[in-house]
Amino acid sequence: QVQLADxxxxxxxxxxxxxxxxxxxxxxxxxxxxxxxxxxxGKEREFVAGIRQSGGSTYYADSVKGRFTISRDNAKNTVYLxxxxxxxxxTAVYYCVADRSYSGGRPDEYDSWGxxxxxxxxx
Numbered sequence: 001q002v003q004l005a006d007x008x009x010x011x012x013x014x015x016x017x018x019x020x021x022x023x024x025x026x027x028x029x030x031x032x033x034x035x036x037x038x039x040x041x042g043k044e045r046e047f048v049a050g051i052r053q054s055g056g057s058t059y060y061a062d063s064v065k066g067r068f069t070i071s072r073d074n075a076k077n078t079v080y081l082x083x084x085x086x087x088x089x090x091t092a093v094y095y096c097v098a099d100r101s102y103s104g105g106r107p108d109e110y111d112s113w114g115x116x117x118x119x120x121x122x123x
Contacts, residue, residue: 001112002026006096009117012086016121020081022096022114030074033103035110036081038092038119047105048094049081061105064090086121093118 003025012018020036035050049060049070058070067086072079079096094117097110 002029002032002098004096004098004112004114006094006114006117009094009119011120011122014086014088014121014123016086017082017084018086018119020083020094020096020117020119022079022081024077024079024098026077029077032098032100032112034070034072034079035097035103036070036079036094037097037107038090038094039116040089040092043092045095045107046092047107050103050105051079052103083119086119088121088123091119091121 005023008020031053033052036048037045038048039045047061048064049068051058051070051072055072067084069082096114098112099110102109
């Protein structure tokens with residue numbers, strides 16, 4: 001497993017932007033598929049965006065497509081989630097996740113999870 005540390009959350013007005021970061025430990029970061037999930041109060045965890053080991057393939061939930069961008073810097077062992085045109089319904093705790101083989105939208109398939117970072121979007 002890889003150790004993950006999420007950061008970058010905060011309070012922002014609707015229409016604003018935030019960039020989340022996830023720093024990973026270890027020397028094999030490039031071999032992991034990475035993704036972001038989120039969980040709002042009273043709701044189940046929801047897939048947001050994913051990026052495969054090579055960084056060439058990215059995929060998004062329909063609810064964030066065109067507003068969020070996932071990227072990774074394998075030299076820095078970091079994955080990012082750039083969030084733009086934020087909406088109140090984006091309010092949630094956001095989690096960075098990693099897995100060597102799985103890259104889909106089922107949260108239980110990921111081996112490693114960050115501690116989460118709170119994103120709050122005010123209307």
